Amino acid sequence: xxxxxxxxxxxxxxxxxxxxxxxxxxxxxxxxxxxxxxxxxxxxxxxxxxxxxxxxxxxxxxxxxxxxxxxxxxxxxxxxxxxxxxxxxxxxxxxxxxxxxxxxxxxxxxxxxxxxxxxxxxxxxxxxxxxxxxxxxxxxxxxxxxxxxxxxxxxxxxxxxxxxxxxxxxxxxxxxxxxxxxxxxxxxxxxxxxxxxxxxxxxxxxxxxxxxxxxxxxxxxxxxxxxxxxxxxxxxxxxxxxxxxxxxxxxxxxxxxxxxxxxxxxxxxxxxxxxx
Numbered sequence: 001x002x003x004x005x006x007x008x009x010x011x012x013x014x015x016x017x018x019x020x021x022x023x024x025x026x027x028x029x030x031x032x033x034x035x036x037x038x039x040x041x042x043x044x045x046x047x048x049x050x051x052x053x054x055x056x057x058x059x060x061x062x063x064x065x066x067x068x069x070x071x072x073x074x075x076x077x078x079x080x081x082x083x084x085x086x087x088x089x090x091x092x093x094x095x096x097x098x099x100x101x102x103x104x105x106x107x108x109x110x111x112x113x114x115x116x117x118x119x120x121x122x123x124x125x126x127x128x129x130x131x132x133x134x135x136x137x138x139x140x141x142x143x144x145x146x147x148x149x150x151x152x153x154x155x156x157x158x159x160x161x162x163x164x165x166x167x168x169x170x171x172x173x174x175x176x177x178x179x180x181x182x183x184x185x186x187x188x189x190x191x192x193x194x195x196x197x198x199x200x201x202x203x204x205x206x207x208x209x210x211x212x213x214x215x216x217x218x219x220x221x222x223x224x225x226x227x228x229x230x231x232x233x234x235x236x237x238x239x240x241x242x243x244x245x246x247x248x249x250x251x252x253x254x255x256x257x258x259x260x261x262x263x264x265x266x267x268x269x270x271x272x273x274x275x276x
Contacts, residue, residue: 005122007125007126008039008088008090008091008094008121008124008125009094009125009126009127010094010122010125010127010128010174011080011094011095011176013176013206013237014045014046014047014176014206014207014208015045015206016044016045016206017044017045018026018044018045019042019043019044019045019048019078019081019112020043020044020045020052020079020080020176020177020208021042021043021066021077021078021079021080021084021096021097021177021208021210022041022042022043022077022078023039023040023041023062023065023066023072023075023076023077023078024040024075024076024078025038025039025040025074025075026038026039026040026041026062026072026074026075026077027039027067027072027073027074027075028058028061028062028065028070028071028072028073029073030061030070030097034064034073034232035058035232036058036061036062036232036233036237037133037231037232037233038075038233039058039062039075039232039233040234040235041062041227041234041237042155043066043208043210044208045166045176045206045207045208046203046204046206046207046208047203047208047224047225048196048199048200048203048209048211048223048224048225049208049210049211049223049224049225049226049227049228050211050212050213050218050219050220050222050223050225050226050227050240051063051210051211051212051213051227051229052212052214052216052226052227052228052229053221053228053229053230053235053252054214054230054252054253054254055104056232057229057231057232058229058231058233059212059229060101060181060182060212062229063098063179063180063210065077065084065094065250066079066084066179066210067084067096067098067108068085068087068092068096068177069098071085073123077207079092079095079177080095080177087195090121090124091117093120093173093175094121094122094125095175095176095177095180096175096176096177096179097118097170097171097173097174097175097177097178097179097212098179098180098181099166099167099170099178099179099180099181099183100166100181101164101181101182101185103162103166105154105155106154107159108154109140109153109154110150110151110152110153110154111146111149111150111151111152111153111154111157111165112137112141112150113154114154114165114166114168115137115140115141115146115165115168115169115172116133116137116167116172117169118136118137118140118168118170118171118173118174119136119137119172119173120132121173121175121273122174124223125221134209135170136171136174137172139171139172140168140169140171140172141168142195143168143171143177143198143201144164144165144167144168144171144176145164145191145194146161146165146168149161155227158210159186160186160187160188160191162186163183163185163186163187164171164187164191167180167183167195167198171198171202175207176206176207176208177207177208177210177211178199178202178208178210178211179210180199180209180211180212181211181212182188182208182212182213182214183195183211183213184196184213184215184218185214186211192215192218196211196213196222196223199211199222200222203224211223216244216270217241217267217268217269217270219244220241220244220267220268220269220270221267221268223240224239225237225238225239225240226238226239226240226244227245228243228248228249228252230252235248235252236248240268241268244259244268244270245259246258249270255272256273257270257271257272257273258270258271258272258273
């Protein structure tokens, strides 16, 4: 008798404001170190949520917990309303896409082949066709401006080019929850602006985007909400204009900070105070 295997199907498109991921009283331990301590966080469709804070604050660990890549020691992480650990891997891959801090490949894949890896979760889905795959790959490559070197080996790219190809792979996955760890770190000035605009575009289309970013100016300009982490806890969570105060940032970063409006756009400008 032939056994029938269950084929995972993509989730329905979320509505604005739907909770796609959340943590409640989350504690995470890595070895003997308690990295996250009682974190409550909600991730909603239609928003870009920036995770900011000093080195070692727990930003990447929180992102990994939301991705179900790091287990909770205490508390709970839910993805699409279900405890993250209960999702079968094929179903989870259709619901969240993850961009790690760095990408390394041991085999000489081309750029297009790497981006096409993002379609792997859809291979078993009855809702996906080869034409869907081709369209998703082409759109992701165009959005990240990597189409021009589609046939080049991934290993021959610069650090910034690799970062953009890795992001294209995540976009091609077309999951409604995007979890991006420092996607702008290796990029030049043009692409540092391109990536947060892409995040905004995905949120406008109804996705939820969580992004770890060190550039507070980018977070202020493009994030709908920011969660400011300090020593494994959320020190503040809200719109950038509410969270990015000189007093709070100076305290969290242990560095005097100035916050003032741009003279033309009135966007927040954030810079260390330099009394030279």
